[in-house]
Amino acid sequence: MTAEVVELGIPARWKAFVNRHRPAYNEARRAWRLLRKDPLAVFGLVIVVAFVTVALLAPVFAPYPAEGRGQSNLANRLLPPSLEHPFGTDDFGRDLLSRIMFGANIELQVGLFTVFLAFPIGVLLGVLAGYFRRGIGEGIMRVTDMFLAFPPILLAFVIAAALGRGTYAIIVAMAVSFWPWYTRLVHAEVLRVRSLPYVEAAVAAGLPHRRVLLKHILPNAITPATIQASMDIGAAILIGSALSWLGLGPSPPAPDWGVMFNNAYLSGSLITYWWLGVFIGMPIFLVVLAFNLVGDSVREILDPKLRRRRIL
Amino acid sequence: MSLNFETEEGTAKVLDRVSFDIRPGEVFGLVGETGCGKTVTALTILRLLPRSARIRSGEIHFSGENLVEWRDEEIAARIRGKRISMIFQDPATSLNPLYPAGEQIARVMMVHEGLENKQAEARALGLLRRVGLPDPERVLRSYPHELSGGMQQRVMISMALACRPELIIADEPTTAVDVTIQAQILELLLQLKREFGLSVLLITHNLGIVAETCDRVGVMYAGTVVEIARTEDLFRDPSHPYTQALLRALPNADARGQPLKAIPGLVPSLLEPPAGCRYHPRCDFAMPSCARRRPELLEHRTEHWAACLLHEGVKE
Amino acid sequence: MVGARRARGTAATAYARFIIRRVLLSVLVILGVLVIVFFLARVIPADPAGLWAGPHAPPEAVERARGELHLNDPLWTQFYYYIEGLSRGDLGISIRTHDPVWQDIVRTLPPTLELITASLILSILVGIPLGVAAGIRQGSWVDHGMRFFAISGVSVPSFWLAVILQLLFVTSLGLLPTNGYVSETVLLTYPLKRVTGSIFVDALTQGNVRVLADWFWHLILPAITLASYPVGLVARMVRTMMIEVLGENYIRTAKAYGLPARFVHYRYALKNAVAPAIVALGLSFAYSLTGAFLIEYIFAWPGIGQFAWYSSITFDYPAILGVALVVAIFYVVVNLAVDLLQAFLDRRIVLEKREA
Numbered sequence: 014m015t016a017e018v019v020e021l022g023i024p025a026r027w028k029a030f031v032n033r034h035r036p037a038y039n040e041a042r043r044a045w046r047l048l049r050k051d052p053l054a055v056f057g058l059v060i061v062v063a064f065v066t067v068a069l070l071a072p073v074f075a076p077y078p079a080e081g082r083g084q085s086n087l088a089n090r091l092l093p094p095s096l097e098h099p100f101g102t103d104d105f106g107r108d109l110l111s112r113i114m115f116g117a118n119i120e121l122q123v124g125l126f127t128v129f130l131a132f133p134i135g136v137l138l139g140v141l142a143g144y145f146r147r148g149i150g151e152g153i154m155r156v157t158d159m160f161l162a163f164p165p166i167l168l169a170f171v172i173a174a175a176l177g178r179g180t181y182a183i184i185v186a187m188a189v190s191f192w193p194w195y196t197r198l199v200h201a202e203v204l205r206v207r208s209l210p211y212v213e214a215a216v217a218a219g220l221p222h223r224r225v226l227l228k229h230i231l232p233n234a235i236t237p238a239t240i241q242a243s244m245d246i247g248a249a250i251l252i253g254s255a256l257s258w259l260g261l262g263p264s265p266p267a268p269d270w271g272v273m274f275n276n277a278y279l280s281g282s283l284i285t286y287w288w289l290g291v292f293i294g295m296p297i298f299l300v301v302l303a304f305n306l307v308g309d310s311v312r313e314i315l316d317p318k319l320r321r322r323r324i325l
Numbered sequence: 326m327s328l329n330f331e332t333e334e335g336t337a338k339v340l341d342r343v344s345f346d347i348r349p350g351e352v353f354g355l356v357g358e359t360g361c362g363k364t365v366t367a368l369t370i371l372r373l374l375p376r377s378a379r380i381r382s383g384e385i386h387f388s389g390e391n392l393v394e395w396r397d398e399e400i401a402a403r404i405r406g407k408r409i410s411m412i413f414q415d416p417a418t419s420l421n422p423l424y425p426a427g428e429q430i431a432r433v434m435m436v437h438e439g440l441e442n443k444q445a446e447a448r449a450l451g452l453l454r455r456v457g458l459p460d461p462e463r464v465l466r467s468y469p470h471e472l473s474g475g476m477q478q479r480v481m482i483s484m485a486l487a488c489r490p491e492l493i494i495a496d497e498p499t500t501a502v503d504v505t506i507q508a509q510i511l512e513l514l515l516q517l518k519r520e521f522g523l524s525v526l527l528i529t530h531n532l533g534i535v536a537e538t539c540d541r542v543g544v545m546y547a548g549t550v551v552e553i554a555r556t557e558d559l560f561r562d563p564s565h566p567y568t569q570a571l572l573r574a575l576p577n578a579d580a581r582g583q584p585l586k587a588i589p590g591l592v593p594s595l596l597e598p599p600a601g602c603r604y605h606p607r608c609d610f611a612m613p614s615c616a617r618r619r620p621e622l623l624e625h626r627t628e629h630w631a632a633c634l635l636h637e638g639v640k641e
Numbered sequence: 642m643v644g645a646r647r648a649r650g651t652a653a654t655a656y657a658r659f660i661i662r663r664v665l666l667s668v669l670v671i672l673g674v675l676v677i678v679f680f681l682a683r684v685i686p687a688d689p690a691g692l693w694a695g696p697h698a699p700p701e702a703v704e705r706a707r708g709e710l711h712l713n714d715p716l717w718t719q720f721y722y723y724i725e726g727l728s729r730g731d732l733g734i735s736i737r738t739h740d741p742v743w744q745d746i747v748r749t750l751p752p753t754l755e756l757i758t759a760s761l762i763l764s765i766l767v768g769i770p771l772g773v774a775a776g777i778r779q780g781s782w783v784d785h786g787m788r789f790f791a792i793s794g795v796s797v798p799s800f801w802l803a804v805i806l807q808l809l810f811v812t813s814l815g816l817l818p819t820n821g822y823v824s825e826t827v828l829l830t831y832p833l834k835r836v837t838g839s840i841f842v843d844a845l846t847q848g849n850v851r852v853l854a855d856w857f858w859h860l861i862l863p864a865i866t867l868a869s870y871p872v873g874l875v876a877r878m879v880r881t882m883m884i885e886v887l888g889e890n891y892i893r894t895a896k897a898y899g900l901p902a903r904f905v906h907y908r909y910a911l912k913n914a915v916a917p918a919i920v921a922l923g924l925s926f927a928y929s930l931t932g933a934f935l936i937e938y939i940f941a942w943p944g945i946g947q948f949a950w951y952s953s954i955t956f957d958y959p960a961i962l963g964v965a966l967v968v969a970i971f972y973v974v975v976n977l978a979v980d981l982l983q984a985f986l987d988r989r990i991v992l993e994k995r996e997a
Contacts (some may be wrong), residue, residue: 053789158666159673166931167968170953251798255935258800274800283804284812291808294801301796309792309877373897406898413897418890423912433898484898 037232040315047314048307057306064300068117081111083266094288101288103273104280105266109288113296116268120250120300123184127249130188132242135195139238140231142196143203154200157193165190166252173261180263183256187249194245195238202234209233240312247304254297270297339365339595342383343550344622345543347492352518352525354539354556356532356571360592362548363528367494371411372400388491407437410485414497416477420469426480427453427465433487452483457513475506479513486517493518494526499534511538532575536560541628544568547593547603550622553630564631566608602634610635663980667973674969679962735960737952742963745948750967751839752822753937753944757929759864760871764925767868768875769918775876776883776914777906787876794873799932803866803939810862818859820941827855863940867932871925878921882914889913923979927972 075081086106094101100109142153172186257271277289347353355363385392413419431445453461456479499507544552552565563569570588590607605615625636775787810817831851844853937946952960
C-alpha cells in the first residue's frame with residue numbers, strides 16, 4: 014500500500030494523507046469556514062498577512078529603502094507627517110515609514126524564533142511529564158512551576174541582561190521564559206488523553222512507548238499549546254519590544270521598533286515630536302493585536318464548550 | 326406544529342407537523358429513537374429552544390390558550406415551573422452545583438408565588454418528604470453533588486411539583502439512574518399523578534417503561550408522529566410499520582439463539598429528509614405513493630391514529 | 642461522584658491537607674526562585690565591589706569591599722551567607738543607596754501597592770461587567786466590540802499606551818499631570834505628615850483632602866495603563882466562563898422553571914462563572930506587579946518597580962535579590978490566596994486536586 018502511494022505524484026500523496034486524517038481535515042475546513050465569518054478574526058488575519066508581507070518585502074514597499082536601512086538624511090530631521098513622509102522623520106532625518114517597514118523583519122524574526130525555540134522544548138517536556146508521571150514527570154513539573162512562578166518579563170530581562178545586547182539575546186531569553194507555558198498546557202492535555210480508552214488499548218496491545226507517544230498522545234494533546242503558540246508570536250513581539258525599549262535590543266541603526274521607541278523616548282521630545290511616539294508604537298500594537306485576535310477566534314471555534322448554545 | 330432549526334449547514338426540518346394531545350390525569354408516553362425529536366417537542370412547549378429555532382407553523386393549546394402567540398416573558402412567568410414543569414434526564418447536571426438543593430426548590434416558589442424565604446423552605450421540606458426522601462432536612466441543606474442519583478432525581482421532582490402544575494413533562498427521567506431506582510421513580514411519578522391530579526408527558530426510548538406506566542402512547546420517527554394509541558392497543562396491534570418493526574426488534578427471551586431483528590438502514594438526516602413519508606426508505610410495505618405524498622395522522626380505529634398510506638386505503 | 646454522606650470532620654481534614662500541601666509547595670517555589678536569581682545575578686558581568694566602593698575609590702578600598710561582600714568566596718558560600726542573613730531578616734545593604742535593603746523595600750512598597758490595588762479595582766469594575774454582557778450576547782456586536790476592546794488591552798505595549806495617554810490627556814486636553822506621585826507645590830501648601838510610606842493612607846487618616854485629590858489625579862494615568870492588561874484578561878475570562886456556564890444543564894433547568902432572565906444571568910450563572918475569573922484576577926494581580934515596573938519608570942511613580950529598575954542598571958545585587966524575593970513571595974502568596982478562595986467557592990476543587 015505504501016509503495017503504491019510513493020509512486021504516485023504529490024497530489025495523490027496529499028489525498029492519501031488527507032484521507033488518513035479525515036476527521037481532523039474536516040474539522041480544519043469547518044474551522045476555516047467559521048473563522049472567515051468572524052469580523053475580528055478577519056481583521057487580524059489581514060494585518061498578519063500585511064505584516065509578514067512587509068517584513069519579507071520591505072525593500073520593495075518602503076518609499077526610502079536606504080533610509081530604512083539606516084542611512085541618515087540630516088537635512089530632513091524631525092519633520093512632521095506629510096505627503097512625502099506619511100509618518101514623519103526621525104531625529105536622523107530618516108523616513109519613519111521606511112524604518113518601520115524594515116523593522117518589521119526584525120520583529121518577525123523575534124516572534125517566530127522565540128516560539129520555534131520554546132515550543133518544541135516545552136511540548137517535549139510536557140509530554141514526558143504527562144506520560145512518565147512519577148519520577149521524571151514530577152521533577153519536570155516542579156521545575157516548570159518554579160519557572161512559572163517568575164513573571165516572564167522579569168526572567169527574560171535578567172537573562173537578556175546576562176547575555177548582553179542584541180536580538181538573539183532577547184530571543185533566547187524569551188524562549189527560556191516561554192517554554193514552561195507549553196509544558197503546563199501539554200502536560201494537562203496528556204493527562205487527559207492518556208486515560209482515554211484508545212490509548213489504554215494501544216498500551217495494552219504492547220506498543221512501545223515512543224510509538225504510543227508519537228502517534229496517539231501527541232496529536233491530541235498538542236492543540237491548546239499550538240493555539241497558545243500562535244498567540245505567543247504576538248506576545249514575543251510585545252515583550253521583545255519592551256526589552257528592546259529597556260535597552261537590551263540590537264544597537265542602532267538597526268530599525269528594531271523597541272529600540273527606535275527607546276531612542277525617541279530618551280530624547281525626551283515625544284511631546285513635541287508626537288509622531289515618533291505614536292507611529293513607532295502603533296505597529297507593535299497592531300501586530301500583537303492581530304495575532305491575539307486570530308488566536309482567540311481559533312481557540313473559540315475549536316473549543317466545544319464555547320460553541321453556540323444548543324439544546325440538550 | 327412544525328419547527329425548523331437554522332444550523333451551520335442549513336435548515337434542519339426538525340419537527341414536521343407533530344400533533345398529539347394530552348388528556349387531564351393521563352400519562353402520555355412519547356417514544357422514539359434518539360434524535361427523533363421527542364425532547365425538541367417538549368422544549369418547544371416550554372419555549373426553551375435556542376434562538377436558531379423557528380416555529381414554522383402550528384399551535385400549542387393549553388387550557389384553552391394558544392401558547393405559540395405568547396411572548397417569552399409571559400411563558401416564563403406564567404407557565405414554566407408554574408403550570409407546566411419539566412424534569413430532565415440527567416439530574417446531576419441539571420441542578421446548580423453551587424446552591425443547596427432546598428434553596429433551588431424554594432426559589433421556584435419564591436419566584437412564582439411570591440413566598441418568603443422561610444415559607445418557601447418549609448414547603449420545600451414538605452415536598453422532599455412527600456417524594457419519599459428519608460432525611461429531608463439534610464437533603465434540604467445538601468449540595469447536589471453530595472446526593473445520590475436517585476435523590477437528585479427526587480429533588481428535581483420536588484422542584485417540579487412545587488407550584489402544583491397541571492402538566493409534568495418528564496424527559497427520560499430514568500435513563501441516568503440505576504435500574505432499581507428506576508422502578509421507584511416511576512412508581513413515585515404515578516403516585517404523585519394520582520394524588521395531585523396532574524397529567525404527565527413521559528418521554529422515553531424504553532418501550533418497557535411505556536408499557537408499565539403510560540395510558541396512551543405516541544410514537545415518533547424522524548420528527549413526525551407516526552402513531553398514537555392506547556398502550557394496550559399499541560402493543561397488541563400496532564398499526565404503523567415503524568411501530569411494528571420496533572416491537573419486533575425487542576429482544577425476546579423465548580427466541581433465544583435467533584438473530585435480532587433490527588430495522589435496516591439509518592435514521593435520515595433532518596437537513597434533507599426523505600420526500601413524502603419520512604419512513605418509507607426503510608419500510609417493508611413501501612409503495613410508490615409513499616415517496617410522493619406525506620401521510621396524515623388519521624384515526625383509522627377508535628382512539629387509534631396512524632400516519633400511513635396503508636390505512637388510507639392506498640394500494641400503490 | 643461523591644454521593645455518600647461525609648462527616649463534617651473529613652471535609653475539614655481534606656481542606657487542611659489541601660492547604661498544607663499548597664503552603665509547602667509555595668515555600669519550595671520561593672527557594673527555587675531565590676536560587677535561580679542568585680546565580681543569575683552572579684553571572685552578570687560587573688564589579689559590585691567597585692560599585693560599592695564608589696567610582697573614585699582607591700584599589701585597597703575596593704579590595705576591602707570585596708572582602709566585606711564575600712565576593713572572594715566560592716558561590717555556594719556566598720549563597721549560604723545570604724540565606725543566613727535572610728533568616729535573621731537581614732536582606733543585605735543596597736550597594737547603591739547604602740541603606741539596608743529591607744528599609745528601601747519598605748519605603749518603596751506602599752506606592753506600588755497603591756498602584757496595583759487601583760489597577761485591581763479597575764479590572765474588577767470594568768472587566769467583569771464587560772465580560773458578563775458579552776457572554777450573554779454571544780455573537781452580537783456587543784460581543785465583538787467587547788472582545789476587540791479586551792484583546793486590545795492585552796496586546797497594547799504599556800510604554801506606548803503611556804505615551805499615547807500622556808499625549809492625549811496631558812498635552813491636548815491638559816487635564817492630568819504628566820507623571821510623578823504628588824506635586825511638590827501641593828505638599829508644601831498642605832503639609833502632610835509622612836507616617837506610612839503611602840500618601841493615600843497618610844492623607845486619608847489625616848484628613849488632608851487636597852493632597853489626597855492631588856495623589857488621585859496623579860494616580861489615574863498610571864493606573865489605567867497598568868490596568869489595560871488585567872481588564873482585557875478578566876473580561877475575556879468572564880466572557881468565556883459565562884458562555885460555558887450558560888450552556889450548562891442547570892441553567893436550562895432554571896429557565897425551564899421560569900426564573901427571570903436577569904436573575905439567571907447575574908446570580909446563578911455569574912456565581913458559577915466567577916470562580917475561574919477569580920483565578921484570572923489573582924494571576925493578573927500578581928502580573929501587574931511586573932507591569933508596574935515599567936509603568937513606575939515611565940510615570941516616575943516612586944514604587945518598588947522604580948527601585949528595581951535603578952537597582953538593575955547599577956547591578957545592585959542585594960537590592961535585586963531583595964526585590965526578587967519580595968516579588969516571589971508576593972506571587973506565591975497571591976497564588977495561594979487564589980487557590981484557597983477557589984476551593985472555598987467551589988468545594989469540589991478540594992476533592993479533585995488530590996492528584997497534583
